[in-house]
Amino acid sequence: MTETSATAVKKTIFQGECFVSKDPNLMISTLLGSCVAACLFDPIARIGGMNHFLLPGETSTRKSQVDHSLGVHLMELLINGLLVQGADRSRIQAKLFGGARTIKGLADIGARNARFAEEFLVREEIKVLPGSLGGTSGRRVEFWPVTGRARQNFMASTDPELMNSLNKKPALTIKSSDVELF
Secondary structure, eight states, X not given: OOSOOOOOEEEEXXXXXXEEEOOTTEEEEEEESSOEXXXXXXXXXXXXXXXXXXXXXXXXXXXXXXXXXXXXXXXXXXXXXXXXXTOOGGGOEEEXXXXXXXXXXXXXXXXXXXXXXXXXXXXXXXEEOOOEEOSSSOEEEEEETTTTEEEEEEOOOOOHXXXXXXXXXXXXXXXXXXXXXX
8 A cells, every 4th residue: 555645647638749747647648540649658767758640641752751740740759858858768668559540441541650650660769569550440548658558448430331341240149048147
């Protein structure tokens, strides 16, 4: 049992935002669809942060360069925020979340966001720990920056056509002799 239990504080971030903290009572939260959240932390300095980004859907060469600059900007803000508050670059670790394909028939923006984040962290030589990228559902991500602990809750898909293509299993028929479980 601890001496005193401080009240937990929740900080919600939105697309295009970044937040860094060393508050042991803080949890950072965000909602993701095709966006990606990078959760970075230094386990020794006990500091971490999260960003939330979406690269626009254009794929032309000129537009693609602008897209990458937006993602690079948020990743650099997060890394620099950690360093300013005392993190050591060689100890920074990452967990990535999001990048879902939420609407069938459109460009897979989620996969582009996920690929960008993974490639960026490899180039920057930041260790990537298991996270959760891809899929077809949005998710709420909660991250405790001091410990690096992360939790996600999936949301139901909002695209009926996508759900129909994924749910090809026949419905379960229940007989009157089946056991009912509580």
